[in-house]
Amino acid sequence: MQFPTIAAKLIRTVNASTTRTTNNNRAAEQSCLSLLQACNTVAKVVQLHARILKLGLQNNPLVLTKFTSTSSELGATDYASSFLFCPDADTRLYDTFLFNTMIRAYAQTSHSKNKALCLYNGMLHFGISPNKFTYPFVLKACAGVGDLNVGKSVHGSVVKYGFDDDVHVLNTMVHMYCCCDGGIECGRKVFEEMPKSDSVSWSAMIGGYARLGLSTEAVGLFRKMQIEGVRPDEITMVSVLSACADLGALELGKWVESYIEKEGIQKTVELCNAVIDMFAKCGDVDKALKLFRNMSEKTIVSWTSVIVGLAMHGRGLEAISLFEEMIGKGVTPDHVAFVGLLSACSHSGLVEKGKSFFSIMTQEYGIAPRIEHYGCMVDMLCRTGLVNEALEFVKKMPIEPNPIVMRTLISACRVHDELKLGESITKLLIENEPMHESNYVLLSNIYAKMFHWEKKTKTREAMDKKGMKKIPGSTMIELDNQIYEFVAGDKSHEQYKEIYEMMDEMGRKMKRAGYVPSTSEVLLDIDEEDKEDALNRHSEKLAIAFALLNSPPGTPIRIVKNLRVCSDCHSATKFISKIYNREIVIHSLKHS
DNA sequence: ATAGGGTTAG
Structure with a gap:
């Protein structure tokens, strides 16, 4: 931060413009630019880059900028940055636009959010000022990282550089806070205090509540949006429908569906998927199926929504045949589709089918099982009463079982009278998660089944002492x-x-x-x-x-x-x- | 050259 001084910036600007004017290789520059413009594969960019080096144009500002943006558009961001930030790179060529391009590229790819933040820090380090276009990218990267403290510190910079009056920056900030652990209140504060808000701001906030399962808040905020006369768009409606699905509020969901018709809101594939998901989750699976069949353009999400809906309502065999129909149509299943499929097997007691799909997933589709997939398998074994097999399965899992998997095991222990085992697993879980109330409920239920009323009472007291209350049904x-x-x-x-x-x-x-x-x-x-x-x-x-x-x-x-x-x-x-x-x-x- | 969305096991 101490590097940048106004003088240094001036020298840099002068030098950059000198490079530009003394460049006598204008024809080569033009040809490189148009070749870069036409590049559509990484291989071509690499080839062209060799040529740029040969012609000595690597430090030509126009060529460098174009090279950077082309590479990052084609997903070769690392390739570009390795040249941009190599030790003998000419740092005088760095400018805001160049960094914005790189930060955007990294902020958009799922595993590189940290790199985007590193580049942002690098930018400040080199004394390049961020502009109002920089922050939406940086905030998006923060959203991906999900660390509230990082988010707050970027928020500080936004204020420092005076971009806290820009609606785009603030909208992304709301979204960022909603994506951080424990950040929803901060998001609401930014949302409430922003000078102007539009449908994007409301969608970010409503979507934030919906993602966290705070569905009542999401629906309430949507009502407030209507009272304030802000017109919702199809993206707002996706979040509202998702909240309805979560609440099982079929009547409200139907109302939303007719509202979409009445208001002429654009029915994108994603919005249709949300409607289907709402009907499926609210128990009207046949309506969901009907809408699904009438869809002209289906995505993997459309198929998955119906598969999950059928699975949820015990129609496992139909879910499986729909999955097979999907494969027949040449649609490649993703990891979520497999979660739906496995949960269908689990809910319908189809253990052998489940096991075979689990191995097909990795062997034929190259999808590495995630914790959700392991969770389905554990649930499947537990439901069938194979508690010991489930326990062995968990021990052999290559990833740590999460509390959800542990709780599945514990419930199974209680139902199938493996009470001692259940007790010891629950105690372990409470050590790891002392503030999660359902752990205490599980333990006290196990004691009840063991007729250990005294221990049960003690467990309850431990809960009270920590200020936790059992939610009444x-x-x-x-x-x-x-x-x-x-x-x-x-x-x-x-x-x-x-x-x-x-x-x-x-x-x-x-x-x-x-x-x-x-x-x-x-x-x-x-x-x-x-x-x-x-x-x-x-x-x-x-x-x-x-x-x-x-x-x-x-x-x-x-x-x-x-x-x-x-x-x-x-x-x-x-x-x-x-x-x-x-x-x-x-x-x-x-x-x- | 700038912003926001969906499907995930108990």
Whole structure:
């Protein structure tokens, strides 16, 4: 930072212009420029570069700039930078545009965000001033790195250089903060305080909330956007739909779909994909399939959305046949498509098929398994009750299992009575993640199943001491454009008497149809009769009773549970669906 | 020559 002085900059400018004017090889310069313009492969750039060196034009500013931009456009950024920053390079030729070109190239490629930041630091080191075009690139690189402190320091520079009034810079800054761990509040602050905001600013913020799973905030902000009269575009709508999908809010999603029609928002492939994903995740997989079939242009994302949707709703065989149809059409699956495929196998108990797809993925498609793929395999083995095989699988994994995989194992240990094993894994996990509440819930559930009530109480106390609270289970239901929420034993609703009568009736009819309450997941120190009672008051059943009372016979019932659905509610729902002739879709927001 | 989006296992 101490290098740049105004004098040094002046000398540099003068020297650069001298080089330009004394260059008597104008014809060669022109020919190089037009050849560079026509370059379309890296090989040609390399060839041409040899010629540039031979002609001694490597320090010609025009040629250097063109060489740099052509190389980086073709993905040969490292090649260009090795010459630009070699020890005998003429640093007098460095300027803002040259650095912007290089930083942009690195900021756009996924594994080179750090290089972009290095170049930005180098730029300051050489005394080259950034301009308002530099910062969108730099901030984009920060977003990729995801380090809040790095982001804050760049924010400081933006203020120092006075670009904090530029809407493009600020929009990217909002996006950057939203991509950093724990940065969403900073993003919101920049968003709130920016002098002018447009649809891009709102999209960045709404998208930020949606990505983090803060879907209610995302939808709320979209409402605020409409109140403030900012016209959303197709990119805003993608984020809003993604929030709807996450919330399982089918009615809202349908409204968004008609809003898109009404407002004439451009239906890009990506927007159509988001609509399909919303329907698939909200339980209307057939609607998603229909839209998918009618799409004129499909991408891998379109296929994956439907495959994941089918997998989520237990239609594993259809998911697999759709995957095979996709291969038949010559579409190359990516790692996400394989996650969908493997989860389809897992949800439908197709262990052998799953194992074979897992090996095909690497052997035929050259896709290295990621933690998500290993997670699917562990889940698949655990669901089938092969807990020990799952454990062996985890031990042999070439990458560290993450907490999600560990929690899958622990749940399986509890369900399949490997309680000692479950206890020891959970203790390890708590050491690594002391502030994650579901770890304590898992441990206390294991103690409950071991009848270690004292240890269970202690675990709860440890949670309280750390200021963590267990989130109470609740179920939401959308009826006539209103959202009703129920918690276990809820009596706050004005119809509560009718609801409880309905539940009694449901219980009687279910028992007659052969339903046996499964009390094994009631983790309370109470006797069997009370356990049944506790089950009957679960929020899922309340919401279903409410829906049976208030919606026309034969119409589907869709409910959204904030936590995992217990096994008893799962089986009870199947009975209720049959007895009352209603399709019942349960959407769960969390899985552990 | 400048900005923002989607699909991912429990």
